[in-house]
Amino acid sequence: MRTRLHSAAASVTTAVAAAVAAVVLTPAVAAPAQAAGYRYWSFWESQGGGRWAYATQGPATAVPADGDAIGFRFAVSEDANDAARPSGAPDFAGICAGTERRAGTKRVAVVVDFGGPRDAPPGETPPDPPVETGCAQVRKDATSAEALAAVAKPLRYDSAALLCGIAGYPAKGCGEQVAGTQPSAGQARPSGSTSATAPTAASDGEGGGPSVGIVAGGAAVLVLGGAAIWKARRRT
Structure with a gap:
């Protein structure tokens, strides 16, 4: 029974790891770096x-x-x-x-x-x-x-x-x-104007960190994986 439990848990853990890797490493569908x-x-x-x-x-x-x-x-x-x-x-x-x-x-x-x-x-x-x-x-x-x-x-x-x-x-x-517009040098932009650069799906808008979507997606996969391991233990 211990062997079967270990095997089931290992299989689920492998699947979870693969899913997390897919979430984190697969390029997100990003919005254009600069708006049209x-x-x-x-x-x-x-x-x-x-x-x-x-x-x-x-x-x-x-x-x-x-x-x-x-x-x-x-x-x-x-x-x-x-x-x-x-x-x-x-x-x-x-x-x-x-x-x-x-x-x-x-x-x-x-x-x-x-x-x-x-x-x-x-x-x-x-x-x-x-x-x-x-x-x-x-x-x-x-x-x-x-x-x-x-x-x-x-x-x-x-x-x-x-x-x-x-x-x-x-x-x-x-x-x-x-596509990919930027304000001209010396352009006097009206107050309250929108930025020509929009944060991509792989950015949190501040530059340098992963997006909330990717972190949340990875957390969701880990939670589901933990539930699967618990169910596997109960069945054995």
């Missing part, structure tokens, strides 16, 4: 304190008032929380200095930030200088898209009316997905 993003023109509006705010509607429907500033930034980002602001300030007084208001029109300061080399599509180089400004003098009911067109032609749109190019940049492509 998109290369596109983001649209911004001026707010109090000389700051930019991510626009809540597209430039084709937004209607700025006289004295407003609008901005466009070309960059790679995951979403609105991660988008880079235009590096030029929404300085209406400085951009539109000397442009007098005429009857039936409004003045809108426009800032266009072409981004850096790391944001550029393969084979393209951002214009120099990387930031351009202009004072659009347009009719009172003109949209932000019309104000942009007044100072930064040619514009390029896709079939879904997505703004793809400003002043001819980039020459092709439109909002394409880019």
